[in-house]
Amino acid sequence: MSYSILIVDDSLPMRLVIKKILTAAGYGSSEILEAANGQEAVELMKNNWVDIVLTDHNMPVMNGMAFIKNIKSDELSKDIPVVVISTEGNASKIKEFMDCGAAGYIAKPFSAEAIRDLMVNILGDVNYEETFDDSNKDFDF
Amino acid sequence: MKKLLMTAIKTSISEVMETMFFLPVEFGREATLDQCGMDKKNTMASQLAFTGDFSGRLILLAPRNLIAEMAENFMGEPRRNLTEDYFSGTLAEMLNMVCGNALSKTKSQIPFELGIPQMINASEVSENEVFTIVETFDAKMAVLLKMD
Numbered sequence: 001m002s003y004s005i006l007i008v009d010d011s012l013p014m015r016l017v018i019k020k021i022l023t024a025a026g027y028g029s030s031e032i033l034e035a036a037n038g039q040e041a042v043e044l045m046k047n048n049w050v051d052i053v054l055t056d057h058n059m060p061v062m063n064g065m066a067f068i069k070n071i072k073s074d075e076l077s078k079d080i081p082v083v084v085i086s087t088e089g090n091a092s093k094i095k096e097f098m099d100c101g102a103a104g105y106i107a108k109p110f111s112a113e114a115i116r117d118l119m120v121n122i123l124g125d126v127n128y129e130e131t132f133d134d135s136n137k138d139f140d141f
Numbered sequence: 142m143k144k145l146l147m148t149a150i151k152t153s154i155s156e157v158m159e160t161m162f163f164l165p166v167e168f169g170r171e172a173t174l175d176q177c178g179m180d181k182k183n184t185m186a187s188q189l190a191f192t193g194d195f196s197g198r199l200i201l202l203a204p205r206n207l208i209a210e211m212a213e214n215f216m217g218e219p220r221r222n223l224t225e226d227y228f229s230g231t232l233a234e235m236l237n238m239v240c241g242n243a244l245s246k247t248k249s250q251i252p253f254e255l256g257i258p259q260m261i262n263a264s265e266v267s268e269n270e271v272f273t274i275v276e277t278f279d280a281k282m283a284v285l286l287k288m289d
Binding site: 010011012013014016017020058059060086087088089090092093096107108109110111 | 160230253256
C-alpha cells in the first residue's frame with residue numbers, strides 16, 4: 001500500500017536519510033514530500049493530501065512544536081499523525097510534543113528500525129516481510 | 142558544570158559517530174588547532190548556541206575529507222553525487238545531534254533550547270583556543286564548548 005509521507009527537516013542530508021530508510025522499509029511506492037520548515041510544510045499541505053508527517057523540531061521560520069499546533073488546530077489536518085524526530089531528548093519537552101498531539105517521538109541519533117517500527121505502528125498494515133525492498137543495502141534491519 | 146557537560150558531549154560524540162556515521166572515535170589530548178596539526182584551509186566549521194539552566198555554544202571543526210566520508214556513510218551516497226550543501230549539512234546535523242543529545246543527559250530544571258547550527262569560517266577561530274580532539278581512523282576533528 002502506498003502513502004503520502006511528508007518529511008519536515010531543515011537538514012538536507014537528514015531528509016535524504018529518512019527518505020532512504022522509508023524506501024528500504026517498504027514505503028518505496030509511497031509519495032514522499034519534503035519541506036525545510038513548518039511554514040513550508042503548512043503551505044505544501046494546502047495543496048497535497050498527506051497520510052503521515054515526520055518532523056524535526058529545531059527549524060528556522062516555524063519550528064516543529066508550532067507546526068504541530070498549526071496542524072492540530074485545523075479541522076482538515078487535525079487527524080493526520082505527526083511523528084517528531086528530534087534531538088530534543090528532555091522528558092518534559094517530549095511530553096510537550098505528545099500533549100500537542102504528536103503520535104510518536106524518535107530521538108536523534110536514531111536507528112533505521114526505530115523509524116520503521118513507528119511507521120508500522122501508526123500506519124498499521126505494511127507487512128515488511130513481503131514488501132521489504134532490498135535494493136538499498138545501506139540500511140540493514 | 143562545564144566539565145560535566147563536556148563529559149556528556151564526549152559520550153554523545155561517540156554515540157552519534159557510531160550510530161549515524163559508522164565511525165568509531167577516540168578522544169585525544171586537548172590542544173590548539175596548530176598543536177594538533179589541523180589545516181584551517183581544508184577545515185569546515187559549524188557552531189550551535191544553546192540556552193537553558195546554563196547557556197553557551199558548541200563549535201565543531203572537521204577536515205573536508207572527513208566530512209565527505211561522514212556524508213557518504215550517513216547518506217549511503219558516493220561523494221561524487223553530493224554537493225557542498227550536503228557536506229555542510231552533514232557537519233551541521235552532526236553538531237545538532239551531539240548538542241541536543243548531550244544536553245538531554247544533563248539534569249536541567251528548564252528544558253534547553255537549541256539554536257540553528259551556523260557554518261562559520263574556520264580561519265575566524267582564535268589560534269589560542271584549546272579544543273578537545275576527536276580522532277577517527279585516519280583523521281581528527283576538534284570540538285570546543287564555550288559557556289556564556
